[in-house]
């Protein structure tokens with residue numbers, strides 16, 4: 001069942017009315033009066049709800065029961081991804097949202113060939129739709145326009161961090177074994193052309209593990225997917 005996101009302040013007397021883009025989505029799903037649906041306030045609570053009224057520009061729901069979030073990983077994962085070409089950034093957003101990332105950050109790197117156009121609104125919409133489809137309890141935040149240095153600081157602040165580089169030997173699982181009960185993880189994936197040796201050197205100097213995802217070279221869109229699968233297989237049980 002798809003999930004709908006509302007703002008907590010829009011909930012009054014156990015009812016909530018949705019307008020805007022989500023209405024189109026609900027019409028496309030052919031939602032009708034009496035249907036059951038799951039709603040999240042995106043902050044703390046999920047609700048079992050029933051459709052009360054379907055109109056052209058709005059849909060109203062009655063909230064039947066509330067309960068705490070149950071579909072979020074136990075660890076806060078941030079994906080740092082170098083700006084990629086074409087629609088690849090959006091592929092990364094969709095997959096990262098499905099696989100449990102809490103934040104997706106696009107940064108610039110010396111081998112980036114992507115144009116640095118600001119697409120914040122589009123990215124936020126992609127994350128929202130992916131979260132609805134995946135039944136997430138919250139909508140992951142997407143940030144763009146971050147520098148390489150800011151990305152490195154972000155990695156350094158996490159309990160588990162990994163700078164993925166195809167020339168590295170250190171397996172991600174070995175990094176995981178070094179930390180007991182981590183609360184956060186952050187990793188960085190380079191652009192299509194990879195990280196430069198100089199960039200990998202900066203990560204090493206800052207004490208960030210430079211990590212391998214296996215002996216094969218993964219595409220930039222595949223690498224986050226692989227890393228998230230490993231992390232959630234360990235921390236999302």
Ligand code: SAH
Nearest residue numbers: 164165189190193194195212213217218223
């Ligand atoms: N420079 C390479 C490919 C880069 S792949 C080339 O052009 O041949 C894009 C990014 O995916 C890399 O920067 C790295 O972050 C990640 N990546 C791909 N395969 C990897 C592997 N086996 N181990 C670690 N990281 C990998």
